[in-house]
Amino acid sequence: xxxxxxxxxxxxxxxxxxxxxxxxxxxxxxxxxxxxxxxxxxxxxxxxxxxxxxxxxxxxxxxxxxxxxxxxxxxxxxxxxxxxxxxxxxxxxxxxxxxxxxxxxxxxxxxxxxxxxxxxxxxxxxxxxxxxxxxxxxxxxxxxxxxxxxxxxxxxxxxxxxxxxxxxxxxxxxxxxxxxxxxxxxxxxxxxxxxxxxxxxxxxxxxxxxxxxxxxxxxxxxxxxxxxxxxxxxxxxxxxxxxxxxxxxxxxxxxxxxxxxxxxxxxxxxxxxxxxxxxxxxxxxxxxxxxxxxxxxxxxxxxxxxxxxxxxxxxxxxxxxxxxxxxxxxxxxxxxxxxxxxxxxxxxxxxxxxxxxxxxxxxxxxxxxxxxxxxxxxxxxxxxxxxxxxxxxxxxxxxxxxxxxxxxxxxxxxxxxxxxxxxxxxxxxxxxxxxxxxxxxxxxxxxxxxxxxxxxxxxxxxxxxxxxxxxxxxxxxxxxxxxxxxxxxxxxxxxxxxxxxxxxxxxxxxxxxxxxxxxxxxxxxxxxxxxxxxx
Numbered sequence: 001x002x003x004x005x006x007x008x009x010x011x012x013x014x015x016x017x018x019x020x021x022x023x024x025x026x027x028x029x030x031x032x033x034x035x036x037x038x039x040x041x042x043x044x045x046x047x048x049x050x051x052x053x054x055x056x057x058x059x060x061x062x063x064x065x066x067x068x069x070x071x072x073x074x075x076x077x078x079x080x081x082x083x084x085x086x087x088x089x090x091x092x093x094x095x096x097x098x099x100x101x102x103x104x105x106x107x108x109x110x111x112x113x114x115x116x117x118x119x120x121x122x123x124x125x126x127x128x129x130x131x132x133x134x135x136x137x138x139x140x141x142x143x144x145x146x147x148x149x150x151x152x153x154x155x156x157x158x159x160x161x162x163x164x165x166x167x168x169x170x171x172x173x174x175x176x177x178x179x180x181x182x183x184x185x186x187x188x189x190x191x192x193x194x195x196x197x198x199x200x201x202x203x204x205x206x207x208x209x210x211x212x213x214x215x216x217x218x219x220x221x222x223x224x225x226x227x228x229x230x231x232x233x234x235x236x237x238x239x240x241x242x243x244x245x246x247x248x249x250x251x252x253x254x255x256x257x258x259x260x261x262x263x264x265x266x267x268x269x270x271x272x273x274x275x276x277x278x279x280x281x282x283x284x285x286x287x288x289x290x291x292x293x294x295x296x297x298x299x300x301x302x303x304x305x306x307x308x309x310x311x312x313x314x315x316x317x318x319x320x321x322x323x324x325x326x327x328x329x330x331x332x333x334x335x336x337x338x339x340x341x342x343x344x345x346x347x348x349x350x351x352x353x354x355x356x357x358x359x360x361x362x363x364x365x366x367x368x369x370x371x372x373x374x375x376x377x378x379x380x381x382x383x384x385x386x387x388x389x390x391x392x393x394x395x396x397x398x399x400x401x402x403x404x405x406x407x408x409x410x411x412x413x414x415x416x417x418x419x420x421x422x423x424x425x426x427x428x429x430x431x432x433x434x435x436x437x438x439x440x441x442x443x444x445x446x447x448x449x450x451x452x453x454x455x456x457x458x459x460x461x462x463x464x465x466x467x468x469x470x471x472x473x474x475x476x477x478x479x480x481x482x483x484x485x486x487x488x489x490x491x492x493x494x495x496x497x498x499x500x501x502x503x504x505x506x507x508x509x510x511x512x513x514x515x516x517x518x519x520x521x522x523x524x525x526x527x528x529x530x531x532x533x534x535x
Contacts (some may be wrong), residue, residue, distance in 0.1 A: 034222070035517070035533045036261045038251050039242030040387065041218050043421045045198020048184040049120030049127040052450075052458045053421055054438055058527055059221055059242060060181050063203035065231050067094065067113070068179035072532070074288075074442035074524035076176050079231045080108065080185075080204075082161075084178070089170040095162050101228040102187040103208040110163040112185035118142070118151045119191070120182050128425065129182040131449065131456035135167045135174060135476065143455070169477045172484050173445050180440045206233045206531050207240060218244055233531045236519075240530055248389040255514055261535065262520045262528055266510040267389050271329040278512045284331065287526035288340040288439035289507040290447070291332070293382060293397070294424075294461040295432040301374060309370035311499035314380070315355050316363035317404035323396045324505055331510045332393075335503035338495050339447040340439065342506075342524065345485035352496025356503060360404045367405050379408035383433035385417040390434055397504070424460050434504075435460050439525045444488050445475060452500055463500040 042056030051060045067081040078084070080100055085093045100108040119125055121133035123143045133139050137154030141147065154166035167174060177183070185204065190197045200212055206229045209215070210222035224239040243260065245251040248267035254260035256277065266274045275282040293314070297303045301310060320334035333341070335356055336348040370376070382398055384390040394411040402409040412431060414420040423429040440446055449472055450456055454464040471491035478484035495501070511528075513520040519534040 033238035033535065034241050035237045035239065035530075035535060036241045036243055036259075037528060037530070037533075038245055038248075038260065038263050038265070039221060040244050041416060041418050043418045043425075044128075045195060046201045046215075047127070047190075047194065047198050048181040048186075049116070049125075049129045050198075051181060052128040053417070054527075055242075055417060057181060057440075058530070059223070060184075060201075061205070062207040062223055062240065062530055063201050063205045063209075064181065064184040065100075065203070065205040065229065065233070066179045066181075066184045067096070068176075069231065069233055070179050070441060070523075071232075072521055072523045072529045074439075076179055076441065077232055079179065079233075081178070084175055086175070089172065089174070090167045092165040092167075092175070093158075093162065094165065098161060100204060100230070102189075102202050102204045103226050103228055104187065104189060104202045105228070106187050106189065106202075107160075108185055108187075108204050109160045110157050111160070112187065113183070114155045114157050114163050115188075115191070116184065116186035117155060117182075119186070121152055122150060123147055126457075127182075128457035131453050131458070132177065132180060132182045134449075134453070134455065135169070135171050137166045137168055139168075169473065170479075171476045172478055172481065173443055173476055176443065177441050177446065180446075205229060206231070206235050210239060220244060235531045236534045237531075240533075246387050252512075255512055258514050258516055260514060261517050262511070262513045262533060264509070264511045264522065264526065264528055265389060266331075266512060268327050268392050271327075271331060271510065274510060274512060281513045281515070281517075283509065283511040283513070283520075283522055285509050285522055286342050287507050287509045287522065288342045288442060288447075288524055289436060289509075289526045290335060290338075290340050291434065291436045291504045291507070292335075292338075293432055293502040293504060294435050296424075296427055296429065296460075296462045297464075298427060298462070299430055299432075300378070301370070301376060306370045306373040308499050309366050309373070310376075311502055312355050313363045313366035313370065313405065314401055315499065315502045316357065316359040316366070317401045318397055318502075318504070319358045319400045320356070320505055321358065323393055323400070327392050327396060328505075331508040332505040333508065335505050338452070338492055338501060338503055339444040340506050343439070343442055343444045343447070345444055345481065345488065347485075347489060350489055350496065351493050355496055355499065358400075363404050376407060379410060381410055381412040381431040383412045383414055383420055383423070383429055383431050385415070385420045386413045387416050394434055425457075427462065433460075438527070442524055445472065445484070448472060448488065448491060449476075452495065461501050463495075463498070465494065465498060465500075468494050468498075468500075 040055035068076045069079040082095045082097045138152030156164045207223035208226040210224045214222040221242040225235045255263045324332040384394045398409040475487035509526045521529045
């Protein structure tokens with residue numbers, strides 16, 4: 001889903017901690033039945049096609065239901081889809097189940113999907129997740145600088161319950177991806193005032209906003225079960241409160257005190273003790289989540305051949321193994337590719353992944369080659385959001401680079417996740433930055449298309465390679481999974497050749513629940529199975 005819906009297991013804002021939880025910690029009144037979970041201020045209004053980060057994504061996925069949903073193991077099941085038929089993985093006939101409604105009582109129809117997808121794809125709407133519609137015929141037309149048409153020709157409404165989708169080429173990933181947020185439907189009310197809708201969304205998912213203004217910015221978001229929902233994610237609780245924290249240390253203290261019900265990120269200060277602290281309430285499992293160091297090509301010294309050499313040198317100057325052990329106590333694993341090791345088809349033997357291994361001598365040699373093109377000047381700064389628990393590992397990374405390459409390298413804190421994401425998506429950050437990706441559906445291609453397609457709104461590092469785009473297109477069009485994996489590996493080899501990004505590590509989730517919670521499970525991606533949390 002994202003930084004991570006596009007990323008980051010982060011949080012945002014000082015005010016929330018005590019204010020948001022006072023009522024919940026009481027056993028009096030209805031709030032005692034509400035499940036409190038850590039959250040953060042979403043970057044953007046809660047429009048599915050424009051939500052590409054973790055804090056907005058975890059809320060959007062509760063408010064909306066798609067054609068499919070993913071269970072805790074990442075297996076896709078039909079949700080609104082009654083049937084999805086395709087003779088060739090290129091032409092699809094989709095029939096939705098009857099009598100579904102949005103939380104305002106309006107019907108969910110085939111048009112609800114087609115209108116939402118067309119809105120998400122249209123260039124002038126500048127939706128961050130618009131890349132997901134690229135396989136559909138007509139996407140290129142609506143992506144023109146001044147689109148002559150407003151809708152994709154490959155989408156057709158047949159009747160209230162049926163629509164068709166025509167793709168440019170067969171896709172091995174299209175159907176499984178239909179549970180991803182950009183493919184959610186929207187009610188007609190959304191298009192009357194999108195700004196107002198984003199503040200108070202009307203969805204068709206297992207939850208709805210508890211009331212008008214349930215999103216208290218920088219404090220909390222309150223959800224209650226949606227009585228109109230009739231899919232496979234029926235809530236087992238009376239509601240959810242996403243509480244926004246400035247610090248995971250504070251969140252962990254609240255978890256221990258029983259003022260927070262579930263925390264999906266244990267702070268690094270508690271990594272050595274949390275399993276002892278929490279006992280059988282501690283959770284640890286491998287998940288589809290990666291962390292990386294990015295830098296955009298508009299930053300001096302990081303474009304062209306010089307930029308490739310410098311990114312490779314920096315990568316080999318980082319002692320990932322030491323950072324994973326000393327700071328994360330084994331809950332991070334050094335990366336060996338650009339995806340995540342829990343995904344089907346993953347390989348740890350990709351040509352080029354030696355660039356992800358600590359090699360000080362080779363790092364110095366590559367840095368000197370870059371200096372021969374243009375002598376280094378300035379300092380290497382790594383931006384991170386202070387509310388996400390990243391300071392320790394970013395500073396350790398900067399020290400490793402400094403000690404290896406003999407340059408000034410420092411961490412550069414940004415106050416909140418929203419602040420850093422705004423600078424990255426606006427291409428104004430002007431320095432290196434930490435960024436992560438948490439899977440939205442369990443395929444390697446989802447990681448690669450979202451982050452490195454040249455036209456993707458979630459391409460944080462501004463990587464632009466026609467050859468890479470063509471390889472991903474070929475992997476999507478492959479007749480078998482085995483062939484798709486082979487081509488995907490070739491695409492990753494190119495990423496290493498260009499050193500498009502600097503993968504850091506894969507995650508082993510470290511999470512916990514309070515004594516008030518009898519059941520809470522992490523899913524394949526590291527998020528809670530929110531609907532299944534029971535008090």
